[in-house]
Amino acid sequence: MNLLKGQKADVTKGRNVRKLSLHFGWKTTNAAMSIDASCFVLSDRGRCERDEDFIFYGNPVDRSGALAHASLQSHDRESVTITLDKLQPAAAKLAFSVTIHEGEKLGHAMKDVSGLYVRLVNADTGEELFRYEYGSDLAQETAVVVGELYRYNGEWKFNAIGSGYHGGLEALCTSFGLELEASGSAAPEVAAAVATPAPLSTIDLRKKLVQLTLEKKKLTGVVARVGIVLDITGSMQTLYRNGTVQEVVERILAVACKFDDNATLDVWVYDNHFSRLPSVTERDFSDYVHRQILNDPQIHKFGRNNEPPVMEDVIRKYTEEDPSSTPVLIIFINDGGVVKPIKKVLTASSVQPIFWQFVGIGQSDFEVLKKLNTMEGRVVDNANFVHLDDIAAVSDEALYDQLLNEFPSWLQAAKAKRIIRS
Template sequence: MLEVAAAVETAIPSTIDLRKKAVQFTLQKKQLTNVVARVGIVLDITGSMQPLYRNGTVQEVVERILAVATQFDDNKTLDVWVYDTEFSRLPSVTERELGRYVETHIMNNSHIHKFGRNNEPPVMEDVIRKYTEEESESDTPVFIVFINDGGVVKPIKKVITSSSVLPIFWQFVGIGQSDFEVLKKLDTMEGRVVDNANFFHLDAIERVSDEELYDKLLNEFPLWLKEAKNKRIIR
């Protein structure tokens, strides 16, 4: 009887497996199945985000974006940053390390500055540094998911503009009830070689289905890929 129960249990797909299938469906729909890209996530860890770290929402967000990374990245790896007034580049995550990633590497990590105010440019500069100075394949596309629950500082515009010549696409996701005044103007930002950033807002990311989330996440990335190839920013 125990053997039967164990067999049934192993036959039940895990949430990450179900999410990978949802990503695959979205990639097929958007004709992205042959794309190879590095994937990273930047997590707001300012004071107002504290409940989402404690109730498991951020852990779930990491899993949902890891599912994207498994389909784009040859190493099936998601790179991770957190930031408030300071930032930390954390160990990359794979399915093997996913389990209690947020609790282990963020909440129980005394070296991380947590729950202060926000300052986006330093962490963005570190993202740029990693993929353009430290990585050997510096022309591989990079898809960055940037989670933010409040207004960003205005100097973020300069970083986005200057990085428009680089193989990095910034997908900002606003969560909560802030007005996101700066991020709403990304599509009309002038002075860029290509449109390298997009923004959408979700009141409660934990209530959005995987299918809807992946559709929104990957809505403008294909357009950027085409433009960036035409400008020879990516191969």
């Protein structure tokens, strides 16, 4: 089965797969170009917690003996084999990458590489389960996150990503919580040997990814205020307590940092009540969810959903308390069906400089949100909906691409109707 970019596939569900091999292949006409495949073993925080959890030819076996890297003498260039039942319980996700050694320094880039693929093979039987061909959209990037193997409901799934990064190995190590202290000319094994846990967050790398997305969407130079509305109904308890919501806040903060002159993200939470929270910035986002939400007894938590009151407060903030024609981007996180009266709120706010990007997470029906694009009676189409089964499994680049997909067309329509200034 050939996978498409962004597609998720069941690896173990319905199959007897004890040992899985990922075989990587590529072609290049430049014999001087050195390309390497590697694997990052990540915790449920999305971080590589120890140096030994970075698996590549300089560190070919992990501490549990579950993973093994190998160079191959065939069409497949390298492989990573995983004995699934040997993986440490803390291994929530495995991220697989391909990098060009010293790409920026030597002037090598992914545009010089062709035929990039990964094959997922049942290592016990030799059966090829999936094949993912990627890289046709890459140019100056020097690293690729090929895909992720992650746990979901007790089974393993594969997410076909194929997202390019600038900065090569160092950028990926930073992204996954490792910091390279060696000079840029150091060999990969030397760099990995001196890797230490990064004291800083991945916010800087995420801002770079947002910037790349803005360039793709022709949004560079656009100024906007950014807010996030977080569902805090009963079904969201696990996501609040396991760090997923904190991670969402950090990921959206990167968007605010690139759009907002003040680099500030406005925050609301709601169930059948709502709370407007202190805005978050790069200076104080660490542990924001615990400090400002979970540890605050004044905030109503884990009730039923009622969206219109919080939406009306969002409108009130941007049109009455702090009015401006500067566009507003609201990321609205919801894990279940919204109430139908949101249609009335959306219609009334279609004359305001506010765009609502709804994000449905989980496996609810989202009947109302799915019909947003066909809603009538609005001056402009001021809302969009994307559905993500497991937001924690979606790469930053894929998330930003989807969140900002409809925003440019709304900007054009809002300018045409003089809702926002040109």
